[in-house]
Structure formats: structure tokens, C-alpha cells
Amino acid sequence: xxxxxxxxxxxxxxxxxxxxxxxxxxxxxxxxxxxxSIALMRQxxxxxxxxxxxxxxxxxxxxxxxxxxxxxxxxDMKKWDAEIDKDNLAVLFKSPDVLFNIGSTRLTSQFxxxxxDFFPRYMGVLNNFRTSxxxxxxxxxxxxxxNHSTSEDDAYFKNMALSQGRTRAVLENVYRLNSVEIEKPWxxxxxxxxxxxxxxxxxxxxxxxxxxxxxxxxxxxITNAETQIRKILQD
Numbered sequence: 418x419x420x421x422x423x424x425x426x427x428x429x430x431x432x433x434x435x436x437x438x439x440x441x442x443x444x445x446x447x448x449x450x451x452x453x454s455i456a457l458m459r460q461x462x463x464x465x466x467x468x469x470x471x472x473x474x475x476x477x478x479x480x481x482x483x484x485x486x487x488x489x490x491x492x493d494m495k496k497w498d499a500e501i502d503k504d505n506l507a508v509l510f511k512s513p514d515v516l517f518n519i520g521s522t523r524l525t526s527q528f529x530x531x532x533x534d535f536f537p538r539y540m541g542v543l544n545n546f547r548t549s550x551x552x553x554x555x556x557x558x559x560x561x562x563x564n565h566s567t568s569e570d571d572a573y574f575k576n577m578a579l580s581q582g583r584t585r586a587v588l589e590n591v592y593r594l595n596s597v598e599i600e601k602p603w604x605x606x607x608x609x610x611x612x613x614x615x616x617x618x619x620x621x622x623x624x625x626x627x628x629x630x631x632x633x634x635x636x637x638x639i640t641n642a643e644t645q646i647r648k649i650l651q652d
Contacts, residue, residue: 478546505637532594554637557613560629
């Protein structure tokens with residue numbers, strides 16, 4: 418019988434050794450997966466800490482730039498009908514009559530005088546923060562209307578061309594100032610002109626557009642915090 422079916426005790430011993438081998442293999446694999454998981458978690462914590470560090474530095478840098486702009490321009494804001502937006506780091510010129518004539522991309526003489534005073538000082542403020550600045554964006558905005566006979570869609574694109582033309586005119590004006598001649602290489606690389614048409618109107622508490630306030634130009638600082646975070650994730 419043992420010859421036909423094998424020795425039961427021997428077969429039991431072989432089965433036991435087989436299952437022990439499988440058990441050891443599974444235990445080994447579990448340890449490998451555990452070490453991999455720990456390594457991935459550790460890397461995730463390192464990336465998280467780096468991102469938190471960048472975010473904290475970004476917040477501190479935002480505050481420092483804002484404070485520097487306020488220190489330089491606080492006394493000019495009222496006479497220029499301008500304000501400094503802390504959240505967007507934007508110097509906002511709000512008086513459309515001072516900026517351009519209606520429907521025109523040509524700067525008024527008054528706005529040219531303001532820019533002649535403002536921009537060299539603005540560049541002086543940013544000089545201390547250039548390593549953290551990705552872009553300075555000159556942003557142009559219009560109201561949502563063109564004239565009463567123009568459709569909403571046509572008005573949007575006409576105002577798009579108008580806002581883009583105005584920001585280009587502002588950029589050209591400040592670029593050609595003799596007082597910033599030495600800054601031209603940096604301006605070429607970092608200053609952009611963007612027209613938003615009526616896509617970002619100023620609204621009152623009831624949700625109605627304030628057309629006069631919607632027509633505005635701003636100089637906005639965009640820091641490179643997002644670029645640094647993207648680099649961390651890619652590495």
C-alpha cells in the first residue's frame with residue numbers, strides 16, 4: 418500500500434516543507450512591499466515638506482513685495498486714483514478718463530506723466546525681489562459694452578482688441594523711458610502686456626457691473642513659486 422500511495426508521513430512532511438517555502442516567499446514579498454511603501458511615504462513627506470517650505474517662503478515674499486510697494490507709492494495712490502492689491506500684488510490705475518480717451522489706445526498726456534514717475538520707481542522696488550519674480554504683467558481691462566448697436570459677442574472681441582492695444586501702448590511707453598534704459602533686457606524677458614477685454618469686470622454688491630471701474634490698467638507681479646513647486650514634483 419505504501420508503494421502504491423506513498424508513505425503518508427513522508428508525504429505530509431513534504432507538503433509541510435512546500436507550504437513553509439511558499440509561506441517564506443510570501444513573507445519575503447510582504448517585507449519588500451513594506452520597504453517600498455515606507456520609501457514612497459518618506460519621499461512623499463519630503464516632497465510635502467519642500468512644498469510647504471516653498472509656500473511659506475511665497476507668503477513671506479508676497480508680504481515683503483506688498484510692503485515695499487506700499488512704502489514707495491502710498492503717498493501717490495490718491496492723486497493717481499490708484500490702489501495696491503495685496504492679494505494679486507497689482508498696482509491698479511482706476512481712472513479711465515486719465516488713462517485713455519474713449520475707444521482709443523493712445524495714452525493721455527496725464528497718464529504718460531504718471532508712468533514717467535511711476536515706472537522707474539516701480540522697477541527700483543522690484544529690483545530687490547527679481548530672483549523670485551517670474552513675470553510682471555501689464556493687464557488691461559474694459560467694460561462689457563461697445564455701443565448700443567453692437568452685439569455682446571462682437572463687443573467682447575472689439576474690447577479684446579482695445580485692451581490688448583492699450584497694454585501694448587503702455588508697455589511701449591515705459592520701455593522707451595530714458596530712465597529705464599539699463600533695464601531693457603530685463604523688461605524684454607519679464608514684462609508682458611495682456612488684454613482681458615471685459616472678462617473680469619468690477620461688480621457692485623448687487624452683482625451689477627461698475628463700468629467705469631471695469632476700465633482699468635494694472636501692473637501685476639507674478640512670483641515663481643508655482644514654477645518651484647512644479648520643479649519639486651518633477652524631480
